[in-house]
Amino acid sequence: MSTGILVLVEHLKGTMADITFEMLGVGRKVAAAQGGQVHAVLLGKNVAALATRLGAADSVLLADEPSLEQSSAEVIVPLLQQLMAQKQASLVLLGGTNASFGLGVQLSARMKVPFVNFCKGARVEGGSLVLTSQLFSGKILSDVKLADGKGIVSIYPGAFPAEAGRSDKTPPVEKVAVPPGSPKVVFKRYIEPDTSDVDITKQSVLVAVGRGIQNADNISLAEDLAKTLGGAVCASRPVIDQGWLPLSRQVGKSGMSVAPKLYLALGISGAPEHCEGMKGAQLIVAINTDPKAPIFDVAHYGANADCLEIIELLKEAVEKKKTK
Amino acid sequence: MNLIVLLKMVPDTVEELNVASDGKSLDSEYLRFKLNDPDEHALEEALLLKERAGGKVTVVALDAPEVDDALFMALAKGADRAVKIPADQASLGTVATARMFATFLASGGGQITPDTLVLPGSQAIDDLEGEVAAYLGEALSLPYVGVVSSVSPVNGKVVVLKEFSGGMRGEFEVTLPAVLGIQSAEKPPRYVPVAKVRAVMKSAKIETADIAPPESAKALAVERMYKPEVAGRAQILEGTPEDIAVRIASLLAERGII
Ligand SMILES: Cc1cc2nc3c(=O)[nH]c(=O)nc-3n(C[C@H](O)[C@H](O)[C@H](O)COP(=O)(O)OP(=O)(O)OC[C@H]3O[C@@H](n4cnc5c(N)ncnc54)[C@H](O)[C@@H]3O)c2cc1C
Ligand SMILES: Nc1ncnc2c1ncn2[C@@H]1O[C@H](COP(=O)(O)O)[C@@H](O)[C@H]1O
Numbered sequence: 001m002s003t004g005i006l007v008l009v010e011h012l013k014g015t016m017a018d019i020t021f022e023m024l025g026v027g028r029k030v031a032a033a034q035g036g037q038v039h040a041v042l043l044g045k046n047v048a049a050l051a052t053r054l055g056a057a058d059s060v061l062l063a064d065e066p067s068l069e070q071s072s073a074e075v076i077v078p079l080l081q082q083l084m085a086q087k088q089a090s091l092v093l094l095g096g097t098n099a100s101f102g103l104g105v106q107l108s109a110r111m112k113v114p115f116v117n118f119c120k121g122a123r124v125e126g127g128s129l130v131l132t133s134q135l136f137s138g139k140i141l142s143d144v145k146l147a148d149g150k151g152i153v154s155i156y157p158g159a160f161p162a163e164a165g166r167s168d169k170t171p172p173v174e175k176v177a178v179p180p181g182s183p184k185v186v187f188k189r190y191i192e193p194d195t196s197d198v199d200i201t202k203q204s205v206l207v208a209v210g211r212g213i214q215n216a217d218n219i220s221l222a223e224d225l226a227k228t229l230g231g232a233v234c235a236s237r238p239v240i241d242q243g244w245l246p247l248s249r250q251v252g253k254s255g256m257s258v259a260p261k262l263y264l265a266l267g268i269s270g271a272p273e274h275c276e277g278m279k280g281a282q283l284i285v286a287i288n289t290d291p292k293a294p295i296f297d298v299a300h301y302g303a304n305a306d307c308l309e310i311i312e313l314l315k316e317a318v319e320k321k322k323t324k
Numbered sequence: 325m326n327l328i329v330l331l332k333m334v335p336d337t338v339e340e341l342n343v344a345s346d347g348k349s350l351d352s353e354y355l356r357f358k359l360n361d362p363d364e365h366a367l368e369e370a371l372l373l374k375e376r377a378g379g380k381v382t383v384v385a386l387d388a389p390e391v392d393d394a395l396f397m398a399l400a401k402g403a404d405r406a407v408k409i410p411a412d413q414a415s416l417g418t419v420a421t422a423r424m425f426a427t428f429l430a431s432g433g434g435q436i437t438p439d440t441l442v443l444p445g446s447q448a449i450d451d452l453e454g455e456v457a458a459y460l461g462e463a464l465s466l467p468y469v470g471v472v473s474s475v476s477p478v479n480g481k482v483v484v485l486k487e488f489s490g491g492m493r494g495e496f497e498v499t500l501p502a503v504l505g506i507q508s509a510e511k512p513p514r515y516v517p518v519a520k521v522r523a524v525m526k527s528a529k530i531e532t533a534d535i536a537p538p539e540s541a542k543a544l545a546v547e548r549m550y551k552p553e554v555a556g557r558a559q560i561l562e563g564t565p566e567d568i569a570v571r572i573a574s575l576l577a578e579r580g581i582i
Binding site: 012013017070072073074097098099101102103104105106108109110114115116117118130133134135136137138139140141142143144145154183184185186187188189190191192193195204205229230237238241242243247248250253254255256257261262264269283284285286287290292294296297298299300301302303304305306309310313314316317318320321322 | 469
């Protein structure tokens with residue numbers, strides 16, 4: 001019954017993002033159950049070469065133009081709308097990323113099909129597509145059914161295996177034209193993160209502080225501990241937003257992705273947007289006063305304790321170990 | 325500038341969340357509400373823009389628990405007008421909510437002038453169907469950018485920074501009027517003493533704008549709502565804080581980290 005499935009390819013500055021393969025994997029799974037073809041939509045400036053990596057798709061729909069370097073919703077949405085009609089696509093998969101933010105909503109409004117956000121599970125059940133979304137910072141799940149398989153779905157990064165969407169095949173490429181228009185949102189330039197202070201992606205030990213650290217003065221305690229451990233301090237978003245640490249120290253969806261040997265999470269709840277940036281750490285130890293904090297699902301070791309108390313005691317304990 | 329900020333109350337996730345007996349919604353009995361984090365930043369960004377470029381800040385909200393507190397807090401911080409639309413936020417889906425705001429803005433209530441910036445938060449945590457900001461852009465045929473962390477007026481337009489991943493940001497020039505989903509303000513949201521909020525509660529008024537909910541905009545039907553199975557991956561270290569610290573130090577030593 002279902003026909004086309006469109007996957008909007010994500011890449012940033014010439015690098016393919018893993019979410020692309022995760023989405024292609026989901027597309028393949030749905031196509032296997034319901035039939036239909038998977039089309040990868042590749043938009044950007046100088047991106048044609050990336051098409052060879054999209055072999056998991058049945059075809060690549062390519063628009064490679066300078067004006068598409070970082071295009072806004074007003075350019076991408078009409079294009080996706082046109083492609084949905086052309087390919088009789090009933091399902092569109094988008095990345096749940098900052099880059100694709102808002103696209104799904106606008107496309108759904110135009111095509112009059114539902115939009116489902118934060119999707120981290122998908123299965124075909126009796127002919128319907130059942131999607132599981134994660135709400136309230138990961139504390140609640142909700143299932144919705146797309147009875148006729150029609151919808152726009154935003155796929156949560158890291159929720160599906162990327163391997164399922166990789167292939168060595170060379171897909172056929174079809175060029176598509178961008179509908180004309182004079183955009184009111186114009187991309188000017190990228191601004192790189194300033195890591196002249198400390199590059200947290202290169203540290204093997206990170207002491208990460210969240211809202212549980214409570215105030216700016218306590219940051220220096222975490223810094224002392226980090227020094228003792230031979231690492232640096234990083235943080236969740238609220239700490240950065242409060243101005244307690246610079247933007248270059250933020251870990252997560254909008255911040256850095258890190259994979260240190262040790263990630264010591266102090267007073268961090270473990271919201272999905274945070275975990276996205278740190279779940280690859282080799283050893284995750286979390287201290288949180290809330291025994292039900294989601295961070296304990298990604299941590300290897302945890303303790304229900306006041307992080308301010310632990311900081312001091314741990315510093316002493318580490319110093320003692322070192323002098324032994 | 326005509327700055328319009330949308331404020332939404334969301335359940336405080338510091339409290340335990342439970343599913344109601346219908347298995348399709350949150351149990352509202354013990355829910356505590358707070359202002360959605362990004363909205364606090366949207367308000368701050370609006371106040372900063374008013375200080376820099378002049379103008380008026382209007383805050384608008386649908387009815388929700390404790391929403392009056394949030395509206396008075398905004399007035400105390402420097403908003404010029406607070407408007408409440410007396411329709412229950414909880415009973416409306418995202419699409420209906422966006423349509424109501426669109427109606428409000430298209431009517432005399434909000435009014436979109438050539439120097440209007442509509443500033444919702446970039447996203448709320450309770451949202452199955454996505455972002456009001458993008459729907460509003462669509463419904464009002466206005467340009468939209470989301471995940472914005474800085475807005476500067478330049479020659480009748482605004483230059484905004486949008487966050488990507490890896491700490492990378494993109495600079496965009498946006499023609500006004502426009503809708504910007506604010507993720508964080510350039511400065512931490514200002515603090516306002518409780519005494520000042522109390523004073524404003526006595527002296528200022530919240531306006532009401534009667535907007536009928538749209539009939540056709542149905543929310544997605546939730547089949548089932550449930551708590552995630554706790555993966556329980558972490559091995560929990562028990563004991564006094566001293567014991568815990570010593571255990572962690574040993575773990576690090578065993579792994580050659582220290
Ligand atoms: C588009 C978008 C992008 C985002 N990008 C990012 C990002 O890049 N990085 C990021 O981190 N977030 C990001 N977020 C925000 C994210 O959703 C969460 O709001 C944020 O991660 C929460 O930070 P937190 O855990 O420090 O605070 P909270 O969720 O408030 O948690 C604080 C925790 O501290 C615990 N605690 C309190 N006191 C103590 C104490 N004394 N000792 C020990 N524990 C204590 C509490 O139990 C609680 O679990 C983004 C959100 C959006 C919508
Ligand atoms: N019921 C509401 N009342 C006021 N503002 C809202 C409401 N719903 C959404 N918004 C605004 O839209 C933003 C995004 O919310 P959401 O679309 O629910 O993710 C919020 O941060 C608010 O600024």
